[in-house]
Amino acid sequence: xxxxxxxxxxLSLVLAASLSAQETIKVGEFASLTGKQASFGQTNHRxxxxxxxxxxxxxxxxxxxxxxxxEDTRSLQGEAATVVKKLISRDKVAAIIxxxxxxxxxxxxxxxxxxxxxxxxxxATNARVTEAGDFIFRACFIDPFQGTVLAKFAADTLKVRRVxxxxxxxNAYSVGLVKYFRERFPGEIAAEQKYSEGDKDFRAQLTAVKxxxxxxxxxxxxxxxxxxxxxxxxxxxxxxxxxxxxxxxxPALTQIGGRAxxxxxFSAHFSPDSTDPLVKSFVQRFxxxxxxxxxxxxxxxxxxxxxxLADAMRRAGSTEGKKIRDALAATKDFPGVTGRITLDxxxxxxxxxxxxTVRDGQFRYVETVAP
Numbered sequence: 001x002x003x004x005x006x007x008x009x010x011l012s013l014v015l016a017a018s019l020s021a022q023e024t025i026k027v028g029e030f031a032s033l034t035g036k037q038a039s040f041g042q043t044n045h046r047x048x049x050x051x052x053x054x055x056x057x058x059x060x061x062x063x064x065x066x067x068x069x070x071e072d073t074r075s076l077q078g079e080a081a082t083v084v085k086k087l088i089s090r091d092k093v094a095a096i097i098x099x100x101x102x103x104x105x106x107x108x109x110x111x112x113x114x115x116x117x118x119x120x121x122x123x124a125t126n127a128r129v130t131e132a133g134d135f136i137f138r139a140c141f142i143d144p145f146q147g148t149v150l151a152k153f154a155a156d157t158l159k160v161r162r163v164x165x166x167x168x169x170x171n172a173y174s175v176g177l178v179k180y181f182r183e184r185f186p187g188e189i190a191a192e193q194k195y196s197e198g199d200k201d202f203r204a205q206l207t208a209v210k211x212x213x214x215x216x217x218x219x220x221x222x223x224x225x226x227x228x229x230x231x232x233x234x235x236x237x238x239x240x241x242x243x244x245x246x247x248x249x250x251p252a253l254t255q256i257g258g259r260a261x262x263x264x265x266f267s268a269h270f271s272p273d274s275t276d277p278l279v280k281s282f283v284q285r286f287x288x289x290x291x292x293x294x295x296x297x298x299x300x301x302x303x304x305x306x307x308x309l310a311d312a313m314r315r316a317g318s319t320e321g322k323k324i325r326d327a328l329a330a331t332k333d334f335p336g337v338t339g340r341i342t343l344d345x346x347x348x349x350x351x352x353x354x355x356x357t358v359r360d361g362q363f364r365y366v367e368t369v370a371p
Contacts, residue, residue: 024067025319027309028087030098035075036198036224039252040298041100044122045070047302048097050289061310069093073104080104081111088115094319097305100298102126102173109136116321118328122305123298126176130347135325137347139305140269146245147180149267149353149369154185158241160215161187166205166229168221169194177220177245190214202229206236216241223250227257234260249297254361261358270300270338271354271365282337304336
């Protein structure tokens with residue numbers, strides 16, 4: 001073979017490899033698909049995956065299909081940093097979605113910022129997440145707003161004046177939410193009791209709460225511990241209202257808590273009962289894809305997170321990190337299934353919240369609270 005022919009063959013191989021690399025746009029996702037937070041992680045993943053499937057069915061983004069590269073953090077401390085390093089260095093993803101929990105998102109955010117890879121958190125509400133830098137965004141509202149919503153709900157709707165608080169001391173979400181609730185609640189914090197993530201016996205804390213005679217109980221942790229708190233509170237004769245944050249929005253709450261969670265309340269980002277045509281269409285499509293399953297907060301936010309990234313790539317006309325970042329920062333009135341989303345100067349989503357109650361084992365809409 002002549003040198004010219006050899007060079008031509010080599011050039012063809014290089015071009016073929018280049019074209020092959022351009023066939024898909026890799027988007028990384030990290031979530032707690034197993035472990036104690038698996039219920040929330042799995043619903044979040046289904047939302048992201050549904051968005052990817054719909055985007056690809058419509059021709060993809062910028063003429064290329066989306067390839068979702070998903071990593072399981074196994075609900076373990078430190079695992080988020082490990083899998084995000086892999087997504088960035090080995091998989092060469094254009095952007096990253098995750099994590100469901102604030103603590104894991106806080107592990108990953110500095111790594112994405114340093115690498116210049118845009119990170120869109122679907123559900124991490126701790127205010128510090130986006131403080132990692134200008135490549136870090138979120139599709140959900142933040143805890144200062146959620147704390148205000150819950151404080152207003154407790155005072156105006158429940159009409160309580162003395163609230164006892166249970167906080168997961170090692171959980172950034174729980175600690176932050178209690179901080180903002182305490183600052184905004186116009187009444188009195190009758191008692192504050194701490195526990196550790198993964199605990200299953202809360203009787204000592206609840207006995208102290210009962211002695212304080214509160215009008216209501218704010219259980220600020222995840223659905224697993226909060227469901228057990230409700231069961232044990234009722235067993236101890238505590239009949240006052242119990243309420244929590246958006247991490248309660250999981251089918252596992254009623255599976256674990258049973259009748260003990262009847263009549264409890266929680267804040268959320270999305271109501272499948274909305275009459276908005278965009279939401280109604282999404283609920284129907286999701287049910288058709290997932291055997292009749294009704295989308296919840298984690299699902300809808302996962303869907304919106306992926307759609308926000310796709311929208312930014314289209315407007316940027318590029319999958320280059322800085323261009324995606326700039327387009328995301330300019331997002332205004334994006335028509336998400338969780339409401340119209342504008343990303344503010346701190347890269348947080350400005351949007352409304354909803355309050356649900358548990359009735360007959362189902363989550364029922366109570367009211368909407370605007371930002």
